[in-house]
Amino acid sequence: MKRPMQIAVLVFTVGATGGLLASGGEKEGSKILTQASNAKWQAECASCHMAYQPGLLPERSWRKLMAGLDKHFGENASLDPATAEEITRFLAANSADRSGNRRSARIAASIPAAAVPLRISETAYFRRKHDEIASDIWRRAKVGSPANCQACHQAAEKGDYSERNVKIPR
Amino acid sequence: MRKTSILFALPLWAGLSAAAAPEQILRDLEAEARRDSQTFTAFSAVRGEQFYRTERAGVDGGKISCASCHTADPRALGKTRAHKEILPLAPGANRERFTDPAKVDKWFRRNCNDVLGRACTAVEKGDFLAWLLSVK
Numbered sequence: 001m002k003r004p005m006q007i008a009v010l011v012f013t014v015g016a017t018g019g020l021l022a023s024g025g026e027k028e029g030s031k032i033l034t035q036a037s038n039a040k041w042q043a044e045c046a047s048c049h050m051a052y053q054p055g056l057l058p059e060r061s062w063r064k065l066m067a068g069l070d071k072h073f074g075e076n077a078s079l080d081p082a083t084a085e086e087i088t089r090f091l092a093a094n095s096a097d098r099s100g101n102r103r104s105a106r107i108a109a110s111i112p113a114a115a116v117p118l119r120i121s122e123t124a125y126f127r128r129k130h131d132e133i134a135s136d137i138w139r140r141a142k143v144g145s146p147a148n149c150q151a152c153h154q155a156a157e158k159g160d161y162s163e164r165n166v167k168i169p170r
Numbered sequence: 171m172r173k174t175s176i177l178f179a180l181p182l183w184a185g186l187s188a189a190a191a192p193e194q195i196l197r198d199l200e201a202e203a204r205r206d207s208q209t210f211t212a213f214s215a216v217r218g219e220q221f222y223r224t225e226r227a228g229v230d231g232g233k234i235s236c237a238s239c240h241t242a243d244p245r246a247l248g249k250t251r252a253h254k255e256i257l258p259l260a261p262g263a264n265r266e267r268f269t270d271p272a273k274v275d276k277w278f279r280r281n282c283n284d285v286l287g288r289a290c291t292a293v294e295k296g297d298f299l300a301w302l303l304s305v306k
Binding site: 074076147156 | 229
C-alpha cells in the first residue's frame with residue numbers, strides 16, 4: 001500500500017518542479033502562454049489538430065466557435081451539449097482577454113472590438129508575427145496551413161512560441 | 171489506508187466498464203441491422219471495403235472518402251485535414267480501436283456526415299467494421 005503513495009508523491013513533485021521551471025525560471029516566462037488544462041478539452045479538441053491554448057483567442061471568439069461545431073471549418077466536430085458547455089466555460093475563463101498573460105493580452109488587443117475572428121491565424125497579432133513567412137512556405141507538405149502551429153513551433157503544445165523553439169520544416 | 175485503495179481501484183473499475191471488444195461492437199451492430207432491415211442476412215467485408223474507398227462529392231467541391239483521411243491502407247497512419255497524424259484505424263494495427271462504443275458512435279456520426287452528408291446505416295457500419303477486422 002505504501003508504494004502507490006510514494007509514486008503519487010513523486011509524480012506530484014516532478015510535476016510541480018516542471019511547473020515552476022516553465023513559469024518563473026527564465027526571463028521569457030510571461031511570454032509562455034498560461035498552461036490551463038481541462039480533461040474534456042484535451043480529449044475533444046486535440047484529435048484533429050493540437051489543442052490550441054485558450055489564451056490564443058478572446059472569449060467572444062471561443063463562444064462563437066463552440067456554437068458552430070457542426071460546421072467547423074468544413075468539418076463536423078459536434079459534441080453532446082454537456083461536454084460542449086464544459087469546454088466553452090473552460091475556454092472562456094482562460095481566454096485571451098481574461099487569462100492575464102502578457103502575450104494573450106497582446107493578441108486580444110490586436111483584434112478590433114467589433115470583430116469576432118474564429119481563427120488565431122486571422123488576427124492582426126498573428127499576421128504581424130508571421131509577416132516574413134512567404135506563402136509557399138505555408139503550403140509545404142510538412143506545414144499544410146498556418147493552423148499547423150507545431151509544424152514550426154516545437155514546443156507549441158506547451159504554450160511556448162518563443163523564437164528559440166521555432167524551426168520551419170523543409 | 172482504506173482511502174488510498176479506493177482511490178486506486180476507481181480508475182481500474184471505470185476503465186473496465188467502458189471497454190468493449192470490437193467483436194462485441196460488431197454483434198451490437200448486427201442486432202441493430204436485423205431490427206432495421208428484414209432482408210439482412212450477414213455483414214460483408216467486400217461491401218465494407220467498397221464503402222471505405224467510394225469517393226463522393228465533398229462540401230468543398232472536391233472528392234472525399236473514408237480513405238481521404240485514413241489512407242488507402244487502414245493499417246497505416248492517416249492525416250486529418252488539419253494536418254495531424256491519425257493512428258491506424260484497423261484493430262489489427264491499433265488495439266485501442268473499436269473498444270469504446272461512445273467514441274465509435276461519435277466518429278461515425280461526424281465522419282459519415284462529412285463524407286456522405288447523412289448518418290451511416292447499421293449495415294454500412296457493420297460491413298465496414300467486418301472489413302477492418304479482416305485486414306491483418
